Amino acid sequence: MMASGEIRISTTTMRQMPVLAESGCYSLCLGGDPASFSIIGNTNFGANSEFSYQLEDALGNPLIAPGYSLQEHLVPDIGINTNGKFIPLTNGVAFDTVGFDVGDVPKNAFIVSTQTFTIQYRGLYYELTSVFQHLNIAVNGFPINIVYPIYP
Amino acid sequence: MRDKKHNTWMRVAALFTVMLGNLCVFQGTSAFAITRSASAEAGRRNEQAVLKYVWPVLKSAGKVGRIYYRAVCPSNNPELVAFPEVAVRPPASNETGRAAIQDMFRSSEHTIVTEDKSGLIRIKLGTVSGEILKTRISTLKLDPKSQYNDMVAIGRIKGTREVKYRESELNMRSPKRPYNYITIQPADGLPHVPAIMTNITMEAALDVVALTFKGIVLYGECPRGDVYQIDFIGGIYFDDRSLR
Numbered sequence: 001m002m003a004s005g006e007i008r009i010s011t012t013t014m015r016q017m018p019v020l021a022e023s024g025c026y027s028l029c030l031g032g033d034p035a036s037f038s039i040i041g042n043t044n045f046g047a048n049s050e051f052s053y054q055l056e057d058a059l060g061n062p063l064i065a066p067g068y069s070l071q072e073h074l075v076p077d078i079g080i081n082t083n084g085k086f087i088p089l090t091n092g093v094a095f096d097t098v099g100f101d102v103g104d105v106p107k108n109a110f111i112v113s114t115q116t117f118t119i120q121y122r123g124l125y126y127e128l129t130s131v132f133q134h135l136n137i138a139v140n141g142f143p144i145n146i147v148y149p150i151y152p
Numbered sequence: 153m154r155d156k157k158h159n160t161w162m163r164v165a166a167l168f169t170v171m172l173g174n175l176c177v178f179q180g181t182s183a184f185a186i187t188r189s190a191s192a193e194a195g196r197r198n199e200q201a202v203l204k205y206v207w208p209v210l211k212s213a214g215k216v217g218r219i220y221y222r223a224v225c226p227s228n229n230p231e232l233v234a235f236p237e238v239a240v241r242p243p244a245s246n247e248t249g250r251a252a253i254q255d256m257f258r259s260s261e262h263t264i265v266t267e268d269k270s271g272l273i274r275i276k277l278g279t280v281s282g283e284i285l286k287t288r289i290s291t292l293k294l295d296p297k298s299q300y301n302d303m304v305a306i307g308r309i310k311g312t313r314e315v316k317y318r319e320s321e322l323n324m325r326s327p328k329r330p331y332n333y334i335t336i337q338p339a340d341g342l343p344h345v346p347a348i349m350t351n352i353t354m355e356a357a358l359d360v361v362a363l364t365f366k367g368i369v370l371y372g373e374c375p376r377g378d379v380y381q382i383d384f385i386g387g388i389y390f391d392d393r394s395l396r
Contacts, residue, residue, distance in 0.1 A: 048331055071391060072334055077196070079330035080303050084394035085387075090337040097297075097333045101307045103316075106328040113332060136330035 031065030032057040034119040036152055037094065037130040048099025049145045053130075055092035055119065063092040070094050071118045074134070078113070086120050098134055099145040109138040114150070191226045195234025199370075199385075202240050204395045205256050206275070207368065207386045213249040215271045217368040218359065222278030223381070225374035231327040233372045233381035238263070238277055249273070272359060280373040284380060285355040287318040292349040292357055299344040300336045302365045302384040309357045310382065326380050336389075343388060358382065365389075 037053035038060075055063045055070075069086040077083050087094070100106070112135055117128040131151040137144040202219070210217050224234040239259040243252035250267040253275065257263040264276040289312050298308045309315065310326060319325055336342065345364045349357060362369045367387025373380045 050335075069389075070334060072332075074332050078192075079332060080307075081332045082334045082389075084385075084391050085334075085389040086391050087334045087336055087389055088342075090339065095335045095337060097304070097331050097335050099331055100328060101311060101331070103311060104307075104328050109328075109330070111330050115332065134332050136332070 031067065031121075032061070032063055034063055034068060034092075034121060034126045034128060036060075036128050037117060037132075038152070039132070039147060039149065040093070042147075044145075045099075045102075047102045047105050047143050048097050051096045051098055051147045053094045053096065055089060055094070065092065067121055068092055069120045071120070072096075073116045073118070075114050075116075078111070079136070096147065098147055099136060099143055100138070105141055105143045106138050107141050109136060111136040115147075189226075189229060189232065191224065191229060191234050192232055194237075195224060195232070198237050199235035200395060202235070202238055202277075203368070203385060205240055205242055206253060207390075207395060208392070209243060209249070209252045209256075210273065210368065210386065211392075213252075215249060215267075215273050216362045216366050217386070218272060218274045218362060219368055219370045220274070220276045220280050220282060221370070221372050222280050223372035223374050223379075225376065225379060230379070231329075233327060233374060233379055235370075235372065236278065270359070270363060272362060280371070281377055282355070282371065282373070283322055283377075284315070284318055284324055285353065285358070285371065287315050287354045289314045289352055289354060289357065290350065292352060294345060294347055294349075296338040296344075296347075297335055299347060300338050300342060301333070302361055302367065302387060303331075303333060304335065305345055305361050306358065306369070306382050306384060309354060309361075315354055322377075324378055324380060326382070 034055050035058040036056050038056055039051060040054045041052040043050045055068055057063055068089045070089055071084070071086050072082050074081045074083055112133065115132040115134055117130060119126040119128060129151060130149060132147050133150050135144070135146040137146070206217065221236055224236050226232055226234075238257070240256050241259065243255040247255050250265060250273050253273060254265045257265065257275070260277070262278050265273065267273045289309070292309065292312060294305060294308055298304045338344065343364050343366075345360050349360065358369045358371070361384065365384065365387040367390065368385050370383040370385065371380065
């Protein structure tokens with residue numbers, strides 16, 4: 001048992017472990033140690049898009065139990081973000097609004113930022129392996145918002 | 153399998169980035185100036201220096217706050233509304249609540265600290281007109297996403313027809329800032345602002361946001377009076393470690 005406040009760092013070695021049988025996943029899926037995020041969806045609302053990320057354990061099993069909360073680390077720390085907050089997740093899914101307010105899209109923009117994550121779960125902090133890149137772009141007032149993984 | 157998927161993502165993203173970069177060049181556009189300049193870094197440090205003392209006092213007293221500040225707005229960066237340098241020091245150990253906060257700013261001129269009946273403590277750092285905050289909104293409708301997320305709610309308040317109209321009358325604007333914002337999904341038991349508020353001033357609507365999410369709403373205004381910015385800090389989801 002780890003002491004409260006201790007940080008666990010997931011490693012690629014853990015990722016290379018053989019995938020558990022479905023019965024094994026059953027217990028892990030409910031609430032295991034978080035390791036990474038997978039981008040599972042993207043809804044375009046025009047000025048902004050909502051990207052959804054599924055929390056997974058080191059074997060890629062989705063973690064859907066309640067009790068996970070997420071802190072993003074967006075670098076550079078510009079614009080409106082949730083750096084410094086722990087946001088409760090729903091079914092282990094994070095919803096990331098990326099873009100601009102309706103009616104507030106600049107004429108031209110090209111903003112690149114890098115996003116990493118810390119998960120708080122049962123009093124412990126977990127640094128996820130995932131590193132995502134965000135692009136907030138506007139060309140002649142037309143917004144394009146993209147998130148893609150640099151590291152899974 | 154996972155590596156293959158990752159490589160595909162990387163190729164698509166790299167190609168797309170190059171294409172868009174070229175598009176910007178073809179359009180002859182200048183890049184939107186949102187960067188972490190030295191002024192922005194200084195503003196962030198100044199803000200942290202104040203919040204480091206103010207937030208723990210508010211939290212321990214069960215109070216919420218509004219901070220109004222006369223911003224530093226460099227002429228070479230029209231998108232920056234930076235927090236000013238303010239003389240602040242730890243409160244006397246026997247003080248709590250408003251008295252503690254007043255004590256923190258005892259060396260700072262032009263600082264006014266007041267408290268209203270709802271437990272909301274207002275800190276005014278320098279002179280700001282706050283004219284835009286007097287705007288009366290006939291009906292403020294908030295969708296679930298806005299109801300449960302402080303900065304999304306603030307965005308909706310700023311985006312109302314009345315506020316936009318008043319901005320044009322006052323020749324004011326707020327910087328166009330990008331969102332990269334993890335949102336809270338609506339759920340029973342989570343704090344949220346009402347879906348509809350009627351006949352309410354912008355100021356009062358922002359008070360509701362501060363009181364609902366138990367944090368601090370900051371209002372910064374440039375000395376020229378043409379640019380303002382509203383932020384939210386602290387609150388129920390705030391990680392106190394970020395102020396150390």
